[in-house]
Amino acid sequence: xxxxxxxxxLNEDGYVEVIDQTKLPFEEETVILxxxxxxxxxxxxxIVRGAGVIGNIGALGVYLAVKENSDxxxxxxxxxxxxxxxxxxxxxxxxxxIMLETLLNCEGxxxxxxxxxxxxxxxxDSERSSQIAKYGCDIFEQIMKEKGKKSINVLTHCxxxxxxxxxxxxxxxxxYEAKRRGVDIHVYVDETRPRNQGAxxxxxxxxxxxxxxxxxxxxxxxxxxxxxxxxxxxxxADRVSANGDVANKIGTYLKxxxxxxxxxxxxxxxxxxxxxxxxxxxxxxxxxETRSExxxxxxxxxxxxxxxxxxxxxxxxxxxxxxGFDITPARLVTGLIxxxxxxxxxxEDIYKMFRA
Numbered sequence: 001x002x003x004x005x006x007x008x009x010l011n012e013d014g015y016v017e018v019i020d021q022t023k024l025p026f027e028e029e030t031v032i033l034x035x036x037x038x039x040x041x042x043x044x045x046x047i048v049r050g051a052g053v054i055g056n057i058g059a060l061g062v063y064l065a066v067k068e069n070s071d072x073x074x075x076x077x078x079x080x081x082x083x084x085x086x087x088x089x090x091x092x093x094x095x096x097x098i099m100l101e102t103l104l105n106c107e108g109x110x111x112x113x114x115x116x117x118x119x120x121x122x123x124x125d126s127e128r129s130s131q132i133a134k135y136g137c138d139i140f141e142q143i144m145k146e147k148g149k150k151s152i153n154v155l156t157h158c159x160x161x162x163x164x165x166x167x168x169x170x171x172x173x174x175x176y177e178a179k180r181r182g183v184d185i186h187v188y189v190d191e192t193r194p195r196n197q198g199a200x201x202x203x204x205x206x207x208x209x210x211x212x213x214x215x216x217x218x219x220x221x222x223x224x225x226x227x228x229x230x231x232x233x234x235x236x237a238d239r240v241s242a243n244g245d246v247a248n249k250i251g252t253y254l255k256x257x258x259x260x261x262x263x264x265x266x267x268x269x270x271x272x273x274x275x276x277x278x279x280x281x282x283x284x285x286x287x288x289e290t291r292s293e294x295x296x297x298x299x300x301x302x303x304x305x306x307x308x309x310x311x312x313x314x315x316x317x318x319x320x321x322x323x324g325f326d327i328t329p330a331r332l333v334t335g336l337i338x339x340x341x342x343x344x345x346x347x348e349d350i351y352k353m354f355r356a
Contacts, residue, residue, distance in 0.1 A: 006162070006166055006167075007019050007021070007048060007050075007053050007162060007163045007164075007166065008048065008053065008056060008057060008060070008122075008166075010060075010115075010119075011032065014067065014115075015032050015033060015034050015064070016032070016033040016038075016039070016057070016060045016061075016063075016064065017030050017031070017032050017033070018030060018031050018033060018042060018047060018048050018057070019048075019163065020047050021046065021047060021048060021049055021163055021201060022045070022046060022047055023308075024163075024200055024201055024204050025200050025201070025203070025204035026301070026302055026308050027308060031047055033057070033060070033061070033064060034064065035064055035065075035068055036061050036062070036064050036065035036068065036078035036079075036081070036082060037078075038061075038064070039057050039058070039060065039061025039064055039082060039085075040061065040081055040082055040085045042057055043057055043058070043061075043082070043085040043086055043092070044085050044086065046195070049159075049163075049164065049197070050159060050160065050163060050164020050165060050169075050236070051089045051090075051091040051092075051164065051165065051170075051236065051237065051238045051239075051270075051273075051274055052091055052125050052129075052164055052165030052166060052169075052170065052271060052273070053163065053164055053165060053166065054086060054089045054091055054092045055089070055091030055092050055094060055095035055121070055125070055273055056095065056118075056121060056122045056125065056166065058082050058083070058085075058091075058092045058093075058095045058096045058099075059095040059096065059098070059099050059117070059118040059121045059122070060118045060122075061078070061082045061096075062075065062078070062079050062082060062096060062099040062100065062103070062114060062118065063099070063111075063114040063115050063117075063118040065078035065079065065082075066103070066110055066111050066114040067111060067114075070110050070111065072103070072104070075100075075103060076100065079096050079099065079100050082096055083096040083097075086289060087287045087288075087289050088238045088239055088247055088286065088287060088288060088289045088324065088325050089238040089239065090238070090239040090273070090274060090275075090276045091238075091271075091273045091274055094273045095121050095273065098117065098121060099114065099117055099118065099121075102114075102117045103117075122166055125165055125166050125167070125271060125273075126166050126167040127339070128165075128271040128272065128338075128339035129162075129165055129166065129167040129168040129169060129170065129173050129271070129339075130167065130168065130173075131338075131339035131340075132168070132170055132173045132174070132269050132270075132271070132337055132338065132339055133168045133173035133174055133176060133177035134174075134177060135174075135337050135338070135341055135342055136173060136174025136177065136234065136267070136269055136337045137174040137177035137178050137181060137183070139174070139232070139265075139267065139337070139342065140152050140154070140174060140178055140183060140185070140232065141181075141183065143231055143232055143265065144183075144231075147231065149231070150184060151183075151184035151185065151186065152178070152183065152184070152185050152186070152231045152232065153186050153187075153188065153229055153230050153231050153232075154175060154185060154186070154187050154188070154230075154231065154232055154233070154234060155187075155188040155190070155221055155224065155225075155230045155232075155233045155234075155255070156171050156172070156175075156187060156188070156189060156190065156198070156202065156233070156234055156235060157190040157192060157198065157221075157233075157235045157248070157249060157251060157252050157255055158190070158192045158197045158198055158202070158235065158236065158248065158249035158251075158252070159172075159192070159197040159198060159201040159202045159205070160172055160235065160236025160269065161173075161176075161201070161202060161205040161206075162205065163201050163205060164236060165236070165271065169205075169236070170236040170237075170269040170270055170271065170337075171234045171235050171236040171268075171269045172202065172205065172206075173269060174234065174269065174337070175187060175206070175211060175234075176209060176211075179209060179211055185211065185212065186212045186213065186214070187202075187206060187211060187212070187213040187214070188213070188214055188216050188220075188221065188224060188229075188230065189202045189203050189206070189213050189214065189215045189216065190216060190218050190220075190221060190251065190255070191215055191216065191217055191218055192218065192249060192251065193218055193251075193296075194295045194296045194299075194322060195295055196299075197249065198215065199215050203215050218251050221233075221254075221255050221258055222254070222255075222258035225258050225259060225261075225262040225264050226258075226262055230259075230262075230264055231264070232264065232265045232266075232267065233255055233256070233259045233264060233265070233266045233267065234266075234267045234268075234269055234337070235248050235249075235252055235255070235266075235267075235268055235269070236248060236268070236269055236270065237268050237269075237270050237274050238274070238325060239274060239276050239279075239282070239286055240268070240270055240274050240275050240276065240282070240336065241276055241279040241280060241281065241282030241285070241286060242275070242276070242277045242278075242279060242280050242347050242350060242351070243280055243281060243282065243330055243345075243346065243347045243350075244282075244330030244333060244336070244344075244345025244346055244347070244350060245281065245282025245283055245286065245327055245328065245329055245330050245345075246268050246282065246327065246328040246330070246333055246345075247282060247286045247288070247325045247326070247327055248268070248325060248326070248328065249324070249325060249326075250323050250324060250325055250326050251326065252325075252326055252328050253326040253327065253328045253332075256328045256332040256333065257332065259332070260332050265334040266332060266333055266334050267333070267334050267335055267336075267337050267342075268328075268333050268335075268336050268337070268345075269336075269337040269338075270336055270337070270338060271338065271339055272338060272339065272340070272354060275350065275354060277351075277355070280347070282327050282329075282330075283327045283329055286325075286327055288323055288324065288325050288326070288327075289323075289324040289325060290321070290322060290323055290324065291322045291323075291324050292322060293319065293320035293321065293322050295322050296314070296320035296321075296322050297312060297313065297314045297318065297320050298310050298311065298312055298313065299311055299313050330345035330346060331345075333345040336350070338353070338354075340353050340354070341353065
């Protein structure tokens, strides 16, 4: 499989090996997925996460199902279970559907066909990431030119780097490209409660490439924008409706509102597979996953002895609610940065770019 960075790969035995993202940044471990059920657990338990990688594991999960049992009834059953393992990220459904269509029309070796198609889906994501990197970094340089600045401050939310979409990612792709071009870039990284994907994953990723960044509490972004300390916001997405509404990690909507109030560009970086043309009104119709309240009530980190520990941070009997995502209306999004270019967030422009 192509790509400089990978959150997943095929090992020598033909099984899928993934970085266990629940252990980062304190421990770097991998998990081997040997069955479709293993892939389902990895997706549900967020061993892998991020729209693109969820789609990749969905595709490779179908391949693992074929590796287990070449009976089409079994493959279809497992594909359905994989498809339903997480409700919000449309890349998962998209990738599984491609795999099923390919296998149902296969006239040759089913296992080899499944393997090739899954690898193709991963490699094409890598190519899309590369294009998103270029278009997004062009925007950064244009903003610097317009402001007469020699550096740029970017704010991002959650994690949309190579742990989420193979190679450069989506929202982080232009940031990596800026580093390659020698642009003086600094990134404000939202901690992204309750699972802290920003503090744990984005910071870890940026640190690997020695990119200047600062972790901030989720509630800090608005103040930074108000004080002129942010030049542009960029996030990824788990689903974008046909009219341009964006489902992304909970808290994204508030960042978009703050950006809008302070006249700061707010971009969403996505590959084509994140678009859902079946949904015309994202605010009303995109399904939002509700996760365990324990993710809110407990926090994981290093204790004073330097050992990984999990701590309760709320009163024992307290109740919590944990919506995994929110919806940012299209009107608050400056544009979608895609592998085909930058697209306005309205149905006409989206269809023109992707369905013409």
